[in-house]
Amino acid sequence: MNIVGIAACVAGVAHTYIAKEKLIKAAQKAGHIISMETQGQIGTEDELSSEEIKNADVVILAVDTAIKGRDRFTGKKIVEVPTEVAVHSSGKLIKHIEENIDS
Template structure:
């Protein structure tokens, strides 16, 4: 399974990057391919390409704010959660993605 994800929080510091780390750790445990774009205080980092998005089974948006450039995900299967949901139970979040 291939997932692309975007993480973002209001201040763009802690939760943005903590959620990205949790997703990457849990994806590795579950043998899921994941690429995570962060939209934090430093701007967009590890930006997803159109190819990344097209080749993904699911787009996971873990955000507490409106993400930038959302239109690029049109036509994709999208699962939206908060960064807190990822921090509390990344396992459950990724399993839900598998079900979509």
């Protein structure tokens, strides 16, 4: 499965980057391709390309605040969770997506 996502916490620092890393590790461990963008205090990092978004089967938004560019995902299956879920239960989240999202 191809997964793209955005991580963004209120402060835009710790939870943003932890959520990104946890999701990447969990998705790769399960055999998926994943690209994660972060939006935070220092701006947008690792911005998703239009090609990555086009090829995505699902979008994970691990966010606690408003994000920029949400309209890029129009027509895509979106799973939105707080960053806390991505940080503490990323493996369960990936498993949930596998079981409930048709790719």
